[in-house]
Amino acid sequence: MILNCWIVDDEPLALSLLASYVQKTSFLKLTGEYSNALSAMKHLAGEKADLIFLDIQMPEVNGMEFARLIGDHTRIIFTTAFSEYALEGYKVSALDYLLKPFSFADFLTAARKALNWFEMTERKPLAETAPESAGIFVKADYKLLHILFDEILYIEGLKDYVKIYTGGQPKPILSLTSLKALEEELPADRFMRVHRSYIIHKSKISSINKRRIIIGEKQIPMGDTYRKQFMSLIGR
Secondary structure, X not given: OOEEEEEEOOOXXXXXXXXXXXXXOOOEEEEEEEOOHHHHHOOOOOOOOOEEEEOOOOOOOOHHHHHOOOOOOOEEEEEEOOHHHHHHHHHOOEEEEEEOXXXXXXXXXXXXXXXXXXXXXXXOOHHHHOHHHOEEEEEEOOEEEEEEHHHEEEXXXXXXXXXXXXXXXXXXXXXXXXXXXXXXXXXXXXEEEEEOOEEEEHHHOOEEEOOEEEEOOEEEEOOHHHHHHHHHHOOO
């Protein structure tokens, strides 16, 4: 799959760097470069963009205002030096949030999330892949990291921290938050608390062995408090 992408950034150096990153990425095709949102807006109706790498702080029309005008088909990855916009970016269904300066490796990770999103929407009805339920932002490694819900296998709580285990990473993502706070942000139709220290992604269960839930090679204990609800879920 090839994604047609735009770059919208009022900094010439940032525009040039992003263009070079796109050219090095085999599944991206650069179809538009704009130094401000107003110029990009003129082409929204006539040209198709699957993905837009979008700066936030720009003159006249900023990136957040522009994002609200973009149709459901187009996905956004924000590129900015200001971390305080991350939560607002999530509200306009941004797939990721790259803090400047970022490396090609960071860029490629975000671009692959976009590719995964489009591949999933081709395989499933749109209602099952609504952008507002695509993922969650967590604080990790001194930045806000966006994790797609479908990448999460299970989450382990450790007092004030959580470990988020995903299918795409060899090591868990460590984030400074509580398991309860994270649970409130996860969609209940996909995730379930099965122990005071564990939340699982329901669709990732491989098997059940007595009081253990198997996800991959991990055996997750089932707490007595959550056992009845869990067994009801699987019809046993």
